[in-house]
Each structure stands twice: as structure tokens, then as C-alpha cells.
Amino acid sequence: MTTGRPSTGRGGWEVRCEGVTCRYDGTTALDGVDVTFRPGVITGLVGRNGAGKSTLARCIAAWERPRDGRVLVDGAPVWEDAGRTSRVVLAGTSGPEVGDQPVRVTLDLMESLRPDFDRDLFQDLTARIGAEPGPRPNRLSTGQAAAFRGALALAAQAEVTILDEVHLGMDAVSRRRFGRVLLEEYVRRPRTIIVSSHLLDEVEDVLEDVVVLHRGRVLATGSADELRERHSRGRLASLTDVLEALTEEAR
Ligand SMILES: Nc1ncnc2c1ncn2[C@@H]1O[C@H](COP(=O)(O)OP(=O)(O)OP(=O)(O)O)[C@@H](O)[C@H]1O
Numbered sequence: 001m002t003t004g005r006p007s008t009g010r011g012g013w014e015v016r017c018e019g020v021t022c023r024y025d026g027t028t029a030l031d032g033v034d035v036t037f038r039p040g041v042i043t044g045l046v047g048r049n050g051a052g053k054s055t056l057a058r059c060i061a062a063w064e065r066p067r068d069g070r071v072l073v074d075g076a077p078v079w080e081d082a083g084r085t086s087r088v089v090l091a092g093t094s095g096p097e098v099g100d101q102p103v104r105v106t107l108d109l110m111e112s113l114r115p116d117f118d119r120d121l122f123q124d125l126t127a128r129i130g131a132e133p134g135p136r137p138n139r140l141s142t143g144q145a146a147a148f149r150g151a152l153a154l155a156a157q158a159e160v161t162i163l164d165e166v167h168l169g170m171d172a173v174s175r176r177r178f179g180r181v182l183l184e185e186y187v188r189r190p191r192t193i194i195v196s197s198h199l200l201d202e203v204e205d206v207l208e209d210v211v212v213l214h215r216g217r218v219l220a221t222g223s224a225d226e227l228r229e230r231h232s233r234g235r236l237a238s239l240t241d242v243l244e245a246l247t248e249e250a251r
Helices: 053-060 103-113 119-129 142-155 172-188 200-206 224-230 239-249
Strands: 015-024 027-037 042-046 068-073 088-091 160-164 192-196 209-214 217-223
Touching (some): 027 053, 027 068, 027 217, 042 053, 042 200, 053 160, 103 119, 103 142, 119 142, 119 172, 142 172, 172 200, 200 239, 209 224, 209 239, 217 224, 217 239, 224 239
Parallel strands (some): 042 192, 042 209, 088 160
Antiparallel strands (some): 015 027, 015 068
């Protein structure tokens, strides 16, 4: 797609980053990032601490405007395009919840901002993950809040869904259930999913593509299987092995 009008297909939208550069007072968080996330594919955005993953996630979701370059979602710039921003959802370590208000206020907000947000699906997802939403979001523990945000993001049924360390704080059972629910929802309604997590061993099985960031630059992209095979020495490499090898080479 190259027109300004978003496509209405249900398979998820392509995300293309062209020369995306972001700086914070002397720190270059992203340095000319050129990368494409394929539509309808689950891609892992991986990298060591400070690599720029969260900054890239925020640029894709139009929470942050790159100093240079641009992010194209479904072929057109995402920045200040409500038809696109409403269909790119980012769940991270902070979220859209209205902490000190009853949960229904957050659900009302999601319904007004996200065209395909489904309240019943949200309730169903929290039950499947085993995370009761509680009376108010600010009374949730770290892990409960993470599961709450993950369920909100999936219930938005957005064409582009970004999960940035959404697993952080979830206990092992919640992480396993969330992973299962993520796949079930993806199969039920395919969309473009970008997953950033340091728990690579736990998420790597669901990743089809991988983008490796290092010091604000793209070190490698490709299918997860290709990258694992390329870095295998006698035994099949894990994504942690791939990340270690690539970032050592780049030192
Ligand atoms: N608001 C900010 N102000 C100043 N520097 C920032 C800010 N946000 C990020 N940075 C810097 O930008 C760089 C990239 O940070 P970012 O959070 O995107 O990395 P990350 O890959 O998500 O890291 P982690 O895996 O540790 O969460 C880091 O050097 C970080 O210190």
C-alpha cells in the first residue's frame, strides 16, 4: 500500500522504519534504523540493555517522534495519523490504564480510542490468563498489571500489536498462559505482532522473524530459524546464543 488510506485487511499491517534516528540529550538511542516488519508476522525485537528497543517501539506507536527518518505503517507515515495510530497498540511497562479509577474507565477509554476493542474479549482474556483485573488498576501488583496491559493490548485487536517487556513481573504460570493466549489470539485473528522481551528462551518458539538491535542500529534481521542455523556450532543455537555472538562481533 502506498496510499494514505489504511487498508482494512485483517492480516496485519507492514511497519517500515526508514532512517529512524532518536536522540535524548547527547544519547543517540536510535541511529538511522532501516527495517521492515512483515505484515501478519510475529517478530522478535531483541537486543542487549540500552540497545534502543523501547525507543523504536515508541516511535512505531507514534508515542515519540523521530528526530530524523520516519515510520510507515501500512505504507504511510504513522505520525499524527489517527487512522493509523488507533490501530497500533503498544503495551509496555507503563500502560494506558487510568490507575486510580474503576477498571471500567480504562475499558471506556480503550473503546473510544481503539476501533476494534472488545470488552467481552478482554474479560475472556483475563480469565484465560488467570489475571483478575481487580477494582482499580493501581491496586494491581507488578505482574498483575503486566497481565492486565497484555490483555488490553490483545483485546484491542489492532493491526499492529507491540509487546515491549510485557512479561516483566508476570510469574512463570502467567507467562506461560499469556504466551498461549497470544498465539491463540494470533491464530484467531492474525495481526502484525512485535515482541520485545529479555526472556528469549521463553518467547523464541513463537517468533517467526527477528530484528537484532545494538547500540541504536540494526545488527541483523531475518527469520528466527535462519539466524539460529547461521550461528549453530555443532548444536542448534538459541536466540540468546545468536544475540551473544552478534553483539560480541560488533564490539
Ligand atoms: N527518556 C530518556 N532520556 C534519556 N535517555 C534515554 C531515554 N530513554 C532512553 N534513553 C537512552 O536511550 C538508549 C536506548 O534506550 P531504550 O530504553 O530504547 O533501550 P532498550 O533496548 O529498550 O533497553 P532495555 O532492554 O534495557 O529496556 C539508552 O542508552 C537509554 O539510556
